Amino acid sequence: MIDKVVTSGTFSLDGGTWDVDNNVWLVGSAGEVLIIDAAHDAAAIAERVGDRRVTAIVCTHAHNDHINAAADLAARVDAPILLHPDDRELWEMVHPGRSFTPLADGQVLTAGGIELTVLHTPGHAPGAVCLHAPRLGAVFTGDTLFRGGPGATGRSFSSFDTIIESITKRLLTLPPETVVHTGHGDSTVIGDEAPHLEEWLARGH
Incomplete structure (x- = not known):
């Protein structure tokens, strides 16, 4: 089961603030889910979780x-927060002094009988990860890969060369029919994104 909540708010970094709509994904079963990203509106997400x-x-x-x-x-759903430790500095900007459970590349998470493998995909942020669920034929890419190209790398803590390497080695090696569920906007499939990546490489950003 894959469910989605779209929440709205702002993204702020390097002195700028932008309005954004975020995809929050719930993956699992009718009795148990894992939440991917906690964006803007805890009440709306908790409502979708239900019991x-x-x-x-x-x-x-x-x-x-x-x-x-x-x-x-x-606090609402009584669950741990998992994050790759390479993003600790960004985390501290929002939640100073609050701990989280570290994620590791290759770690397998489960919810409702669904296994999701953590893929460390730095570039958009140092600790960026994607979650691959082979049984669902899906990968949840956050802001690493979108429909039409890679995530933004023009701000602090990001690297264009690094995100291209992450996408090439960790995501484009997945089956081409794998559905890409992104952190913002519409979903896509891996097979459609390889040509777009070539275009971005040719442009150099």
């Missing part, structure tokens, strides 16, 4: 728009 048990709140990275509701949501 299901939450195994974890997984942050694909620690930009504020993906974690700003994490503490509130964790």
